[in-house]
Amino acid sequence: MDSRTVALIRTTFKAVAAEEGGSEKLARSFYAILFTDYPQVRDFFPAAMDAQRDRLVKAIAYALDRLEEPNKLLPFLAQLGRDHRKYGVQAEHYLAVATSLKTAVQIFAGTEMWTDEVDQAWDEGLKIIADTMIGAAEKETTPPVWTGTVIERREVLRNLTIVRLQLDQPMQYSVGQYVSVQIPSRPRMWRYLSPAVPADTDGEIEFHVRGVLGGWVSSAIVGQTAVGDQWLLGSPLGGLGVPRNLKRKMLMIGCGTGLAPLRAQLMAMAQRRVNPKVHLFVGGHNPCDLYDLETLNDLAVANRWLTVTPVTEHDENPWWYTEPDGPQPLRPGLEPRVTGQIGKVVASFGAWADRDVQIAGSPSMVQTTKFRLMAAGIPAKNIRHDPLF
Ligand SMILES: Cc1cc2nc3c(=O)[nH]c(=O)nc-3n(C[C@H](O)[C@H](O)[C@H](O)COP(=O)(O)OP(=O)(O)OC[C@H]3O[C@@H](n4cnc5c(N)ncnc54)[C@H](O)[C@@H]3O)c2cc1C
Ligand code: HEM
Structure with a gap:
């Protein structure tokens, strides 16, 4: 044209x-x-x-x-x-x-x-x-929709639920992609969710869903999902994913459930023999929002190419949060948690200009983080994120 x-x-x-x-x-x-x-x-x-x-x-x-x-x-x-x-x-x-x-x-x-x-x-x-x-x-020869039956629902925070489904047939998505989902109580309201695990040949899939205040679909998922529910899923979308050029080091930044597409990529990379160095910054408002540190710790312990730095905006948990009983888990695979706005924290950590950068999270988080990184000298062409709609 x-x-x-x-x-x-x-x-x-x-x-x-x-x-x-x-x-x-x-x-x-x-x-x-x-x-x-x-x-x-x-x-x-x-x-x-x-x-x-x-x-x-x-x-x-x-x-x-x-x-x-x-x-x-x-x-x-x-x-x-x-x-x-x-x-x-x-x-x-x-x-x-x-x-x-x-x-x-x-x-x-x-x-x-x-x-x-x-x-x-x-x-x-x-x-x-x-x-x-x-x-x-x-x-296209794949089905126009997949049916997924909920096989597990786990509330990990009071507004964040992990849902596992069994698909009627396996879906060949790439790690880092997202799919459009419709739940039974919200007909015709399709929303995008990012699988938090690599594609499974037996057709199991996992989503991490945060309830958005006043949100039609996310609050219904968090509040009402039950084992046996049948969801519909559309074809995979999106271009995040491990770049072909494995010599290029990676920088990943994920906040909230934005962690899901990054975690899926790290899990897939852990199955390979050779990987570029990856530094993942995982963010949340308060320390209790970092819901998946156990998995990230295990990945970092087992894979020397991976560095994980938790970041929170506030140093303390909110007043209503009660720590689980018992000793706090040790997480030797993780770097010490840093407090601050995630874009600023990442930019202050050093020069990232040579990295392939991925950002995942809410649209405002993606935009502010991208802005900070560009201001710190990272070329826009090196920064990838999903479309913000
Ligand atoms: C590529 C992509 C992948 C996504 N993956 C996931 C995922 O893995 N897990 C997940 O929980 N969500 C994910 N989302 C967000 C999800 O698709 C929905 O937008 C979100 O759950 C809100 O839907 P809703 O129907 O509850 O809110 P709506 O009824 O659509 O909106 C209600 C209000 O909330 C605001 N809002 C919408 N989305 C957000 C948001 N993300 N943060 C803050 N405010 C918002 C709207 O502007 C509106 O004012 C993804 C979005 C995109 C674009
Ligand atoms: C012209 C090119 C088009 C583009 C680029 C486009 C793109 C999109 C995107 C990105 C969405 C939001 C995510 C989603 O649910 O998939 C969407 C929603 C939708 N599109 Fe399209 N679309 C196009 C044409 C059409 C056509 C021809 C139809 C049929 C009449 C259609 C029907 C819908 C419907 C029903 C929705 C859901 C709207 C909602 O949730 O409010 N689209 N489209």
Whole structure:
């Protein structure tokens, strides 16, 4: 795609999004047009279109912004296309989405900005996105959804639960990837979760879920999951994972359940003979939030290439937390815990410019940590994280 076409799309889109509350208004207008003009697609979407309203629009914006980087964009879109099979989406639905989005942007941009050339640029950009997703979905031979039966539910903190499921058939995801999940009490509300273990040939899978205050799905998982529940899982997504070039040392930074995709990678690396040096910083608000130190300690003791430094924002536990009885476990594999904001702590630890860096956690944690590391001289191209929607 030529750079003029990309520039035309970008300029019109930025003009809309830059307005006060622009992307929220655009998302609302897009859905209004989509559901009015194509009522047959309404049933794909959740009844309540509040918190997640802009995920689809954000994803399209993310793709449009990367039209000049096909090496990264096309694999991302192919994964999304394979994943969208879970909705039962067909080729004609893409036309409905593309037309509605274009109409919504056009209304906001105004007739003066919307020339024939702009119109064609949008058609071209949206066609690349839709064709890539449709093509990948059509070629895929794995199931559109897996069914997972809950076989264990373990509450490790009062708002963090580990759930293990048995899939109806094994899923070949790569370590570091995530999957879209739907639980029985929240129909049509798919949310991403990252498997905390490598893919298992017998089809067992494990997720670590934190209950987000006011969150529809996470609080239902933490509060109501029972053995025997049946979840649905979509196709694997995401590009985190151990780089092919094993000479490059790695720096991993994970907060809260952001640890899951990093832990899965470390477990897979522990099965290999040769690994690059890895320094993992694992973060939480308070010391009691570091829920998986036992596993990390065992991994670090057994694998000399791994260094693990726990980091917490506060030095003490909250008043309501009561320490478990008995002697505190010794963890000789771990470095001493450091107190501070995780991005600052990592940046202060030394020069990381040569490392392959991965950050996983809440969107705000990922953004602030990335900012700190870039300010400390790490090139943006060396820093990887999942899309933040
Ligand atoms: C690539 C990826 C992988 C993920 N992996 C995991 C995982 O392994 N384990 C896990 O527990 N979660 C994970 N998440 C987050 C998860 O997908 C949900 O977004 C989260 O559980 C909230 O969903 P909800 O339905 O409870 O909240 P919603 O009802 O969707 O949102 C309620 C409110 O919470 C806010 N909110 C949403 N997500 C977060 C968040 N992460 N932190 C703080 N506030 C938030 C929203 O802005 C909104 O205001 C992952 C997200 C991504 C993008
Ligand atoms: C045009 C390219 C498209 C892109 C880039 C895209 C991307 C995304 C992304 C990233 C999400 C959020 C995560 C997820 O649940 O998978 C999403 C959600 C969704 N998409 Fe798409 N999508 C596209 C087209 C479509 C089409 C054609 C349909 C069918 C009508 C569709 C239906 C949905 C539904 C139902 C959701 C869930 C929305 C919600 O939870 O509120 N998408 N899309």
